[in-house]
Amino acid sequence: MQSSDFHFKKFVRETKFCPFCETNEASTPPEIFAIRKAGVSPPGPGWSVRVVPNSAPRLRIEGELRARAEGFHDLMNGVGAHEIIAETPRHDRSLHELEIHEISDVIRAYIARRVDLKGDRRMRYVLIFKNHGQEAGSHTISHSISHLMALPVTPRTVKTKLITARDYFAVKERCIYCDVLQQERKDGKRLIAENEDFVTIAPFASRFPFEMTVFPKAHNSAFSCMSPGQVENLAKILREVLQRLNHTLGGPPYNLLLQDRPFLRNRAGYWNTIEEDFHWHVEILPQIARITGFEWASGFFYNPVPPELAARCLSCEVGVKQVAAM
Ligand SMILES: [Zn+2]
């Protein structure tokens, strides 16, 4: 591996006017949800997390869902929701710089929005993700935010995971993720962090250098079923591993993706064993290596940092300069 394998700009916070900062509430579309201090009423300051519709949404909530065929292609209109979750009222804090109780509030906001959107029968899936830094897709916004998109379909990558988990369960009658976790915790080679409720590993055959996956230890298919204690422990482990990533690589861009189950709707033959076979998790994907024609053409990812080495770096056993020299 060479240090030239890494290409990224260190995260730099822009200081121009920001609609997501506290006191600028009137500059966003009307608020959908917020967690505020007791006695403080909306729509002004005094919040810790605030959710608003995206002012330039990729999907719109209004209208009927229309699906049609054009030849053998399936077409669907862009019905859905695209919301922005401001994770903090402060412009000068990234997610890993927030206190545990503040990150817990962000997680509570994710859960509250997912539960609310479940009531919309047109929607099948809620996608929650975060783009931190320019190479991760956050071109114009420096404020620490997450995106939430409610979709009328289950995304293809999630569906592939669901099918793999369902097929494994059909043969073994066990959750594939529980089996992976048992092996990884016993083995320890790719283990990065652990607390009472969560484990973070560098996944086997990681696609991205320093990729991490955070799993709940107890089997559960749905993110929104966490207990208050689990919410706090998720906040703790996210803060810990994001701080380590930041420290190890010096402010890398990354994407954070929640991989949750779809809404359970009553449809014959539809994911009958999903509560037993799927295990929700969070993926953290540093964007520090360029994706080239090889990756697009082959679907394989060239990752110059083996996950075992990434785990040692992120566990602070080996410095990244030593890794670059290996
Ligand atoms: Zn701001």
Ligand SMILES: [Zn+2]
């Ligand atoms: Zn499981």
